[in-house]
Amino acid sequence: MPPKRKAMTVAGGRAAKRVASGANTPVSMGSSEDDYTDTLGAEASETEAEDLKKLVSKFSASSYRQKNHSAGNVGDAASRLFKRDRDLSSLTLKPDHVNRPLWLDPDRGRIVMETFSPSFKQAQNFLINIAEPQSRTTNVHEYTITGHSLFAAVSVGLTTNDIIRQLEAFSKTKLPEGLKEFIVTNTQSFGKVRLVLKHNSFYIESQDAAVLQTLLRDEVIGPCRIEGAEEISTEKASKMAGLVIPGTKMAAGARQANEKPVERLTNKDDEDDDDEFNDAEAEKDMTEFLRDEDDDDDETDQVHSFQVPGSHIQKVQERCNQLGLPLTEEYDFRNDDVNANLVIDLKPTAQIRYYQEHALNKMFGNGRARSGIIVLPCGAGKTLVGITAACTVKKSVIVLCTSGMSVVQWRAEFLKWSNINPDDIATFTSDHKDKFNDKAGIIICTYSMVTQASRRAHDSQVVMDFIMSKEWGLMILDEVHVVPAEMFRKVTEKVATHSKLGLTATLLREDDKIKDLNFLIGPKLYEANWLQLSEEGHIARVQCAEVWCPMTTEFYTEYLRTKNTNKRSLLSTMNPRKYQACQFLIDFHERRGDKVIVFSDNVYALKKYALKLGKAFIYGDTPPHERIRILENFQLNPDVNTIFLSKIGDTSLDLPEATCLIQVSSHYGSRRQEAQRLGRILRAKRRNDEGFNAFFYSLVSKDTNEMFYSSKRQAFLVDQGYAFKVITHLNGIDQMPKLAFSTGLERRELLTDVMLQNETAGDVEKIEGDLFGERQGRPSGKKGARRTAGTLSELSGGQDMAYVEYNKSRNKELKGKGGPQNAFIRKLKRDAEKRKAAARALQ
Numbered sequence: 077m078p079p080k081r082k083a084m085t086v087a088g089g090r091a092a093k094r095v096a097s098g099a100n101t102p103v104s105m106g107s108s109e110d111d112y113t114d115t116l117g118a119e120a121s122e123t124e125a126e127d128l129k130k131l132v133s134k135f136s137a138s139s140y141r142q143k144n145h146s147a148g149n150v151g152d153a154a155s156r157l158f159k160r161d162r163d164l165s166s167l168t169l170k171p172d173h174v175n176r177p178l179w180l181d182p183d184r185g186r187i188v189m190e191t192f193s194p195s196f197k198q199a200q201n202f203l204i205n206i207a208e209p210q211s212r213t214t215n216v217h218e219y220t221i222t223g224h225s226l227f228a229a230v231s232v233g234l235t236t237n238d239i240i241r242q243l244e245a246f247s248k249t250k251l252p253e254g255l256k257e258f259i260v261t262n263t264q265s266f267g268k269v270r271l272v273l274k275h276n277s278f279y280i281e282s283q284d285a286a287v288l289q290t291l292l293r294d295e296v297i298g299p300c301r302i303e304g305a306e307e308i309s310t311e312k313a314s315k316m317a318g319l320v321i322p323g324t325k326m327a328a329g330a331r332q333a334n335e336k337p338v339e340r341l342t343n344k345d346d347e348d349d350d351d352e353f354n355d356a357e358a359e360k361d362m363t364e365f366l367r368d369e370d371d372d373d374d375e376t377d378q379v380h381s382f383q384v385p386g387s388h389i390q391k392v393q394e395r396c397n398q399l400g401l402p403l404t405e406e407y408d409f410r411n412d413d414v415n416a417n418l419v420i421d422l423k424p425t426a427q428i429r430y431y432q433e434h435a436l437n438k439m440f441g442n443g444r445a446r447s448g449i450i451v452l453p454c455g456a457g458k459t460l461v462g463i464t465a466a467c468t469v470k471k472s473v474i475v476l477c478t479s480g481m482s483v484v485q486w487r488a489e490f491l492k493w494s495n496i497n498p499d500d501i502a503t504f505t506s507d508h509k510d511k512f513n514d515k516a517g518i519i520i521c522t523y524s525m526v527t528q529a530s531r532r533a534h535d536s537q538v539v540m541d542f543i544m545s546k547e548w549g550l551m552i553l554d555e556v557h558v559v560p561a562e563m564f565r566k567v568t569e570k571v572a573t574h575s576k577l578g579l580t581a582t583l584l585r586e587d588d589k590i591k592d593l594n595f596l597i598g599p600k601l602y603e604a605n606w607l608q609l610s611e612e613g614h615i616a617r618v619q620c621a622e623v624w625c626p627m628t629t630e631f632y633t634e635y636l637r638t639k640n641t642n643k644r645s646l647l648s649t650m651n652p653r654k655y656q657a658c659q660f661l662i663d664f665h666e667r668r669g670d671k672v673i674v675f676s677d678n679v680y681a682l683k684k685y686a687l688k689l690g691k692a693f694i695y696g697d698t699p700p701h702e703r704i705r706i707l708e709n710f711q712l713n714p715d716v717n718t719i720f721l722s723k724i725g726d727t728s729l730d731l732p733e734a735t736c737l738i739q740v741s742s743h744y745g746s747r748r749q750e751a752q753r754l755g756r757i758l759r760a761k762r763r764n765d766e767g768f769n770a771f772f773y774s775l776v777s778k779d780t781n782e783m784f785y786s787s788k789r790q791a792f793l794v795d796q797g798y799a800f801k802v803i804t805h806l807n808g809i810d811q812m813p814k815l816a817f818s819t820g821l822e823r824r825e826l827l828t829d830v831m832l833q834n835e836t837a838g839d840v841e842k843i844e845g846d847l848f849g850e851r852q853g854r855p856s857g858k859k860g861a862r863r864t865a866g867t868l869s870e871l872s873g874g875q876d877m878a879y880v881e882y883n884k885s886r887n888k889e890l891k892g893k894g895g896p897q898n899a900f901i902r903k904l905k906r907d908a909e910k911r912k913a914a915a916r917a918l919q
């Protein structure tokens with residue numbers, strides 16, 4: 077049973093979020109059409125040939141929206157939602173509108189979908205291909221069609237006709253002309269031209285010979301064509317038949333001959349065999365056009381292409397972007413006879429889940445590997461998606477991760493899910509520099525190792541030369557949302573790869589650089605629905621709550637007095653009432669059998685809280701062996717049920733035992749961090765126990781800046797359908813025995829301690845590069861500035877209980893409690909020992 081709450085307000089729903097965050101509409105991929113326009117069209121050359129102008133649509137996402145949006149768009153954040161001048165009565169409802177799930181806004185490209193409609197599932201599977209999800213709450217989902225999303229739609233093989241016909245079929249009203257025009261204008265140029273690596277040569281390929289002729293007349297692209305080669309060659313398009321993705325029912329031979337043939341692995345049809353389609357009328361209407369499309373598949377298409385040298389690829393790509401004809405990248409791996417095949421397959425026991433299959437169908441739908449990004453919630457199994465992609469391509473694979481710990485985890489997962497020979501997987505991190513010996517293999521590296529600009533050590537240079545000398549079939553880019561675009565640029569420059577697969581949980585970046593990913597990796601191929609996966613038990617159900625903690629008088633007086641933002645932030649984090657709430661929640665959840673992770677970005681607060689509560693903690697300076705010991709105890713020791721983590725625990729940490737998160741200090745308004753932290757409990761082992769719920773608490777000091785940031789942070793999760801409850805009082809807290817800081821003296825002592833800290837104590841922890849490896853960006857050995865921390869009594873020599881508790885470290889207590897029992901952790905240890913032995917042998 078959750079704690080009884082005295083007062084509770086529900087602050088979920090999009091409108092609530094808007095008001096709370098000052099109309100900060102969340103920016104997800106493609107929501108900023110202006111930026112996208114810049115990339116595609118702003119620099120289009122004045123000398124562009126006349127026919128090219130006709131061919132190439134001026135990318136007009138922003139003009140579509142702005143033109144229609146500007147009228148009457150004045151006033152506060154909410155007024156535009158209730159504009160009186162928007163008379164939509166001209167949109168006549170179709171007679172069977174109740175069976176159709178979509179409301180189309182003719183002015184804004186916005187689509188509202190009813191989740192209770194009989195054809196909801198089909199409509200959702202279609203919409204996710206052509207529009208950006210803005211919010212997906214229980215009853216209503218909101219999407220926006222942008223130029224960006226249409227590019228992604230075309231990239232996965234949808235035609236203009238497909239899009240218009242399916243929208244028309246699902247819409248309650250006739251498709252608005254403006255929207256239709258917008259779709260036609262945008263899709264006629266996107267996806268027309270592909271960059272294909274075939275038999276180790278680069279080709280610019282299109283089904284429309286006229287487009288290629290026009291490109292060849294372009295002053296930049298024309299001269300790039302390889303002289304002597306046939307100007308434009310024509311061949312039959314390779315059909316999509318015959319590709320079976322490992323791990324699917326089909327691969328297991330489970331499908332009957334009279335079921336869908338293999339060719340049906342396309343974006344149009346991949347979706348649900350199990351959809352409930354209750355209404356006969358709606359079914360008739362909406363399946364008719366799908367049947368028509370099946371017929372299209374039988375046509376034999378021709379493709380035309382011309383060859384360009386590898387050295388000119390970036391130039392051609394850039395020019396195509398300027399011309400509004402961005403190149404999609406595809407790898408015809410089944411016809412690659414030059415690169416050696418990799419012996420790898422999924423183990424027979426590995427069965428990929430339906431959404432993983434959908435995502436992979438988007439990538440391999442036409443029998444080739446399309447480059448792009450797959451978005452799945454934390455804990456939904458991105459790693460297995462990457463591994464299955466590797467098992468499909470069966471050529472050398474390079475995996476790039478954000479930390480040394482992730483590298484180890486990826487390797488372990490490859491060995492767990494596939495039959496790869498362990499000798500064929502190498503790792504390249506700051507302390508592990510391997511190559512594989514066979515012709516084909518897998519190498520797993522950190523981004524920082526591959527992009528390092530400074531002079532490398534000899535062994536590191538040897539591996540880097542090896543990486544650069546090879547041609548890779550597939551590059552898997554993990555956590556693409558956290559890696560700077562510049563880093564991707566360097567990676568793609570250094571590593572020759574035929575196809576790229578980006579994996580992420582959120583296409584969210586506070587720096588608005590997400591658009592870069594589109595052209596450096598490829599368009600978004602698939603995005604899963606968080607709420608749906610949690611309802612289906614693939615990820616845990618989570619109760620989210622924001623706990624409002626009033627500031628004590630002493631702390632609030634200082635908070636108002638100081639102008640220094642760091643100090644203010646420290647005062648709000650160290651608010652004794654917040655500490656008490658944390659103590660109460662830990663106690664409550666430990667008693668009900670939960671394993672609790674407490675997050676604090678601020679290291680001073682992290683240590684203070686953990687030491688006083690007698691709990692173990694991990695932050696950037698915690699040595700690797702100590703981290704391993706603490707994590708292992710958390711996993712296996714029934715006496716260690718709570719750990720404190722700094723932001724090093726935000727990503728990549730696989731702790732399926734954790735069932736409760738408490739956030740005491742966080743990084744301003746970062747929606748991405750909030751989502752990633754929630755991800756730590758989405759993989760809870762107990763998620764399928766009856767009535768199981770995980771808990772996510774954000775402790776917020778009332779009437780401080782934390783309240784503003786907190787609502788900003790929640791925006792993304794609210795859009796995914798999570799409702800944040802606000803708890804203004806924790807029932808029973810006043811009666812809790814041994815509640816800390818319950819006397820004025822204790823609180824004043826804490827305040828003195830906080831005030832004695834220098835300004836940097838209010839900073840969030842800065843960690844760069846490898847989160848679990850050695851710390852970067854800071855000279856090794858020496859610690860940072862020493863803080864003059866201490867309680868008044870400490871300074872005066874008096875020692876009371878509080879002082880004793882401050883000095884009692886649970887980290888030390890856990891030391892030497894037997895060797896690691898967990899297989900993965902034992903492996904880490906063995907690896908470390910091997911490395912030490914190798915180093916000794918070299919000396």
Ligand SMILES: Nc1ncnc2c1ncn2[C@@H]1O[C@H](COP(=O)(O)OP(=O)(O)OP(=O)(O)O)[C@@H](O)[C@H]1O
Pocket residue numbers: 427428429432452453454455456457458459460581728730755756759
């Ligand atoms: N098809 C599947 N069958 C069984 N288990 C699966 C499947 N897919 C994923 N899992 C398991 O789910 C857990 C989470 O997977 P994974 O670590 O790949 O998640 P993730 O999406 O990468 O999460 P994060 O974003 O937090 O890193 C793992 O324990 C993995 O083994």
